[in-house]
Amino acid sequence: MFGFSRAQLIAFAVLVAIVVVAPFIFYPIVVMEVMCFALFAMGANLLMGEIGLLSLGQSAYFGVGGYVAGYFAQSYGLTPEVCIISGGLAGAALGAFFGWLAIRRQTIYFALITLALAQIVYFIAVQAIGITGGENGIQGIPRGALFGVAPLNNDLAMYVLVAVIFIVGFLFVHRVIHSPFGQVVKAIRANEPRAISLGYKADHYKWIIFILAATLAGIAGGTKALVFGIETLTDVGGSTSGQVVLMVILGGIGTIFGPIVGALIVVALEFYLAPLGAWVVVIQGAIFILCVLVFRRGVIGELAYRLKTQL
Amino acid sequence: MMMIFGKPAPLLFGQLLLGVINGSFYAMLSMGLAIIFGLLKIINFAHGAMFMIGAFVTWGLLNYLGINFWFALVLSPVIVGAAGYALERTVISRIYKLDVLYGLLLTFGLAQLVQGAMTINFGSSGVSYAAPDILSGVMNLGFMYLPVYRGFVIFAAVIICFAVWFAIEKTKLGALLRAATENPALVQSFGVNVPQLIALTFAGGVALAALAGVLAAPLYSVNPDMGSNLINTVFAVVVIGGMGSIGGAILTGFALGVIEGFNDVLYPPGSAVVVFVVMAIVLLARPAGLFGKVT
Numbered sequence: 001m002f003g004f005s006r007a008q009l010i011a012f013a014v015l016v017a018i019v020v021v022a023p024f025i026f027y028p029i030v031v032m033e034v035m036c037f038a039l040f041a042m043g044a045n046l047l048m049g050e051i052g053l054l055s056l057g058q059s060a061y062f063g064v065g066g067y068v069a070g071y072f073a074q075s076y077g078l079t080p081e082v083c084i085i086s087g088g089l090a091g092a093a094l095g096a097f098f099g100w101l102a103i104r105r106q107t108i109y110f111a112l113i114t115l116a117l118a119q120i121v122y123f124i125a126v127q128a129i130g131i132t133g134g135e136n137g138i139q140g141i142p143r144g145a146l147f148g149v150a151p152l153n154n155d156l157a158m159y160v161l162v163a164v165i166f167i168v169g170f171l172f173v174h175r176v177i178h179s180p181f182g183q184v185v186k187a188i189r190a191n192e193p194r195a196i197s198l199g200y201k202a203d204h205y206k207w208i209i210f211i212l213a214a215t216l217a218g219i220a221g222g223t224k225a226l227v228f229g230i231e232t233l234t235d236v237g238g239s240t241s242g243q244v245v246l247m248v249i250l251g252g253i254g255t256i257f258g259p260i261v262g263a264l265i266v267v268a269l270e271f272y273l274a275p276l277g278a279w280v281v282v283i284q285g286a287i288f289i290l291c292v293l294v295f296r297r298g299v300i301g302e303l304a305y306r307l308k309t310q311l
Numbered sequence: 312m313m314m315i316f317g318k319p320a321p322l323l324f325g326q327l328l329l330g331v332i333n334g335s336f337y338a339m340l341s342m343g344l345a346i347i348f349g350l351l352k353i354i355n356f357a358h359g360a361m362f363m364i365g366a367f368v369t370w371g372l373l374n375y376l377g378i379n380f381w382f383a384l385v386l387s388p389v390i391v392g393a394a395g396y397a398l399e400r401t402v403i404s405r406i407y408k409l410d411v412l413y414g415l416l417l418t419f420g421l422a423q424l425v426q427g428a429m430t431i432n433f434g435s436s437g438v439s440y441a442a443p444d445i446l447s448g449v450m451n452l453g454f455m456y457l458p459v460y461r462g463f464v465i466f467a468a469v470i471i472c473f474a475v476w477f478a479i480e481k482t483k484l485g486a487l488l489r490a491a492t493e494n495p496a497l498v499q500s501f502g503v504n505v506p507q508l509i510a511l512t513f514a515g516g517v518a519l520a521a522l523a524g525v526l527a528a529p530l531y532s533v534n535p536d537m538g539s540n541l542i543n544t545v546f547a548v549v550v551i552g553g554m555g556s557i558g559g560a561i562l563t564g565f566a567l568g569v570i571e572g573f574n575d576v577l578y579p580p581g582s583a584v585v586v587f588v589v590m591a592i593v594l595l596a597r598p599a600g601l602f603g604k605v606t
Contacts (some may be wrong), residue, residue, distance in 0.1 A: 288420025
């Protein structure tokens with residue numbers, strides 16, 4: 001149904017049920033954070049899992065989305081849907097430019113280029129104090145009222161908006177992966193010269209996937225900025241790029257539910273280990289190493305492998 | 312006062328000197344990355360962490376054991392190289408059969424681990440290390456004043472770069488290394504212990520990073536972030552120069568340092584991004600990099 005396998009349909013039903021119940025059990029803010037990062041990681045997984053390109057600079061699009069949404073909400077008082085869409089468009093525009101540069105090289109070089117380009121964005125964010133607030137960030141971002149009529153100050157009201165964005169984003173990513181376009185993307189990852197010889201312009205497909213990932217990152221960043229009412233250099237910095245990659249490999253590269261589980265684990269780790277300070281970095285580094293050495297399928301990938309199905 | 316490009320000459324020379332010093336570190340680090348990449352086919356994301364550890368070991372040798380700079384110049388690379396050897400044998404050697412990106416992810420995690428651990432132990436502000444007395448003071452070159460230690464760093468970097476280039480391009484061992492880079496299976500069939508060669512190559516590469524770290528210790532604050540700040544720029548240098556040739560890595564490193572130095576005089580706000588912008592321009596003009604083949 002809807003291109004879902006049976007197992008995926010069950011998993012999706014479970015996901016929706018969790019999204020509905022979660023705000024009554026956990027802090028809604030934390031669950032919203034998980035959903036924002038999950039959306040961000042789903043985009044990164046399009047790159048890593050579908051077309052096999054590792055970007056180490058996804059924070060650029062996440063951060064720019066957050067800054068644009070936050071700036072529009074605070075300085076112009078625009079409504080949240082406009083702010084979030086603007087964040088997504090900003091991510092898309094930046095992704096279109098950077099992707100155009102980065103797809104000229106492959107594998108390791110691609111990763112290094114995305115990292116370097118994200119550095120440019122970070123340094124600009126540090127210096128453009130008029131817009132980004134520099135070290136202080138943009139503070140006190142108002143959530144406003146959805147379409148100008150439904151105030152989002154209540155966490156549950158905001159939660160409904162974030163949940164809708166998250167679920168729609170998930171269905172969109174699933175649709176992309178299972179579309180004819182997604183099939184070509186898989187073919188390019190499996191054997192690029194052959195896909196090219198069949199007449200597919202591999203670079204165009206890579207570029208589009210890159211832009212999609214950047215767009216999702218921008219939307220996720222914009223949404224997160226409104227949820228927390230603050231946008232800082234952390235979101236645009238290198239450690240955020242590392243985190244999203246960790247989410248993807250921990251959850252399971254190339255699975256549609258993996259990035260969600262990965263985001264859940266990483267955000268939960270940050271939340272519970274925050275009092276330990278720098279230990280968070282050490283533990284994340286250790287998880288990174290363990291994932292690469294012994295747990296390459298990730299949580300969902302391993303589960304799907306055991307159940308002999310696709311998730 | 313003499314003016315060049317509408318700027319006072321001493322200012323220009325001072326910035327150029329800083330540029331050459333930065334370039335020395337770019338050259339030494341990108342050379343190590345290129346050596347490791349050649350044989351292991353992984354990009355060592357922990358290279359910056361090794362550089363930082365090299366500096367901390369230097370500091371530790373002096374403060375815990377009273378061993379001075381000159382001995383640290385040898386001991387610190389040996390210690391870090393030995394650790395690198397152990398690391399390659401126990402961890403990194405497990406992933407050669409996997410997609411190249413796993414090597415990147417593994418060393419990325421390793422860098423995080425090491426950097427986090429050092430932050431826990433030393434805090435993020437770090438420690439300071441004084442240059443040896445004989446290298447303190449300032450030399451008057453006529454057109455500018457040169458702090459002796461800075462001159463020494465440039466001198467040492469040029470010697471190190473030349474020595475490594477010579478060892479790899481002109482000696483029997485280097486020929487073996489290059490042969491193993493081209494075709495490891497064939498070299499192994501001639502009775503060379505290639506896994507051992509790979510481990511020693513990794514050890515040599517990180518020892519170079521540690522050596523750069525020793526040289527950096529008196530120059531910068533010795534802190535857990537010193538490597539990660541530098542290595543991001545070095546990665547851009549590697550994209551610009553390509554990792555195909557040692558000489559290319561050295562030249563690109565020095566050249567980018569000089570460009571950075573010029574930029575600091577002409578347009579200071581751009582100092583943090585100039586290398587990355589150069590990278591973008593090179594990608595447009597020569598996607599394979601200045602010395603690289605398309606990969």
